[in-house]
Amino acid sequence: MIDQRLITLRVFARCGTVGATAELTGYSPSAVSAQLRELQRVLGMQLLTKDGRGVRLTATGRFLVAGSDTLIAEWESLRAAAMEAGDQVQSRFGLGGFSTAAAQLLAPLAATLRSTRPLLEVQVLEANPARCFDLLVAERIDLAVIVAMQSDTYVEDDPRFEQTVLLDDPLDVIIPADHPLASRETVTLEELASEPWITEAAGSTYHSLFTAAFTAVGVTPRIAHEAVEWETQIAFVGAGLGVGLLPRLAPLRSAENVVRVRITGKGRPARRIVAAVRRGSIASPLIQESLGILQARANRILAARPEDDL
Amino acid sequence: MIDQRLITLRVFARCGTVGATAELTGYSPSAVSAQLRELQRVLGMQLLTKDGRGVRLTATGRFLVAGSDTLIAEWESLRAAAMEAGDQVQSRFGLGGFSTAAAQLLAPLAATLRSTRPLLEVQVLEANPARCFDLLVAERIDLAVIVAMQSDTYVEDDPRFEQTVLLDDPLDVIIPADHPLASRETVTLEELASEPWITEAAGSTYHSLFTAAFTAVGVTPRIAHEAVEWETQIAFVGAGLGVGLLPRLAPLRSAENVVRVRITGKGRPARRIVAAVRRGSIASPLIQESLGILQARANRILAARPEDDL
DNA sequence: CCCATCATGCACCCTTTGTGCACGGTTATC
DNA sequence: GATAACCGTGCACAAAGGGTGCATGATGGG
Secondary structure, three states, X not given: OEOHHHHHHHHHHHHOOHHHHHHHHOOOHHHHHHHHHHHHHHHOOOXXXXXXXXXXXXXXXXXXXXXXXXXXXXXXXXXXXXHHHXXXXXXXXXXXXXXXXXXXXXXXXXXXXXXXXXXXXXXXXXXXXXXXXHHHHOOOXXXXXXXXXXXXXXXXXXXXXXXXXXXXXXXXXXXXXXXXXXXXXXXEOHHHOOOEEEEOOOOOHHHHHHHHHHHXXXXXXXXXXXXXXXXXXXXXXXXXXXXXXXXXXXXXXXXXXXXXXXXXXXXXXXXXXXXXXXXXXXXXXXXHHHHHHHHHHHHHHHHOOOHHHO | OEOHHHHHHHHHHXXXXXXXXXXXXXXXXXXXXXXXXXXXXXXXXXXXXXXXXXXXEOHHHXXXXXXXXXXXXXXXXXXHHHHHHHOOOOOEEEEEEOHHHHHHHHHHHHHHHHHHXXXXXXXXXXXXXXXXXXXXXXXXOOXXXXXXXXXXXXXXXXXXEEEEEEEEEEEEEEEEOXXXXXXXXXXXXXXXXXXXEEEOOOOOHHHHHHHHHHHHHOOOOEEEEEOOOHHHHHHHHHOOOOEEEEEOOOOOOHHHOXXXXXXXXXXXXXXXXXXXXXXXXXXXXXXXXXXXXXXXXXXXXXHOOOHHHO
């Protein structure tokens, strides 16, 4: 209900370039350029300035974007309240999530909604957490399930979003089946200090989680290999190249020649999985129902775990 | 910046029929109907119900319209603040006003703005007070100068508007030049009680002001004739048909065989002239400048009056 | 019982809006 | 210092959304 051009401006404010804005919103760069030009004409404000080979927000532009946060939240709140008051159904619902979160939480949610609300058009987008926030701003999705890193750019009280913790997902260590530690029930990080490690590339979200866990216990592990996908990492471990961290929610097929061992003791790494929505929209019946389903799913997952892991 | 369809819904909420909404917004009835249908589709809410040969807002619709007041105000406030912060100029500026108010206040304002801001497109619409409020809601105008009747539907703290008193305009009595009272400096309502009166039609804004003034002093005057335009009324008085009330701001040509006499004493009728803007927009530099010009003009008018009339 | 009024659907049209490509300008790299 | 890569923008073209005018159906008043 807020003008699309203002939404586009907000997306631009997040990513800084016309091209990226186009990619996020689904428009072409020309369209974004035209929208921003048109917005300036309608409002009679200069919002952008040339800056090198790109464009940059003017002070007025930044002011407008900053102020629009409450406007968007106000609208979301109004829409949610009207939905609630009139017991209405909305027609489109966009979900976003990250790999395992999407598989374990979003897929069941989408399936449930598909059965309880047959005429609701549910769309699921797999995207990393940062992109999920961008997609929320761009109004491509309405709810995101993401992993929140404490070391990340994650800000709990961002005026644009409201976040709900679903569960903490501990990271296990995966070990070759013929490794001496493979038969253990649990293991500590100290015991794993001398192992060759397989991690994601430096700078990725999980890599920072990895280093944070080991600095907590005061050892610096040796990184032997890097992998991008969990599957690749598992294959590396299965080939005896080293050990690696794997979130509890990530599935591990039995035929992989790899075993999963729980980590105990100090510095035990975990990722926090949260649901994020645009501020104001949390009162919407559909969002409420979805959060309920997600929470129930999260509780079922927690209930299936050994007690010392809760 | 708020979706046009929501603006249309708000106008509909004020006037109740699609046809009237079309007339006010400048669209065709079909377009209004399509917009409202589209709005319901996009929001997934049922906002309208058939009601006899017309349509009526549902509870959800009323809720949405009521809640949108703050949304609109928030946007106006944001726009005004951005204008202020960036020292920007807006391109279009719509003014609305009522007969003498338009002539005495709006015309000078428009002329001043035309010279101080040459590239500002100023548009003046003459319309009665009620319509001015509608035009503000429909965003056809940005500022209205209207007469506020205490007996009117005028509500000072309407969440949609902000109002500023410009001046109180007393009503004089106009008398045939050969009338015994014509040579007086001032006259009281009691002295005029037995005269035949010429007023506007019952139900009009000025008629209610007329009756209110006389009930205050406890007499019921005799209404001999009715006129719609000031010019007609003046002509009637000039023909010796009776006496009438004329606002101080309404011009009286000397060749009319009619004299204007000030009214003193209890129940002295006056109309209050106020400027109205959409709530939130009052901080806009252009609005501020306009209000300043209007206030200055009002002060000049007040300064030219006899002291006992202030 | 007929007519006035009101909303809506439909066909047509036009303005708006988005796309794809080429261009000019700027920065980084070798 | 030349070249390549990148970024935003303008233009021609195409698609679609949105508006108009008229006809239709429904309803209430005289």
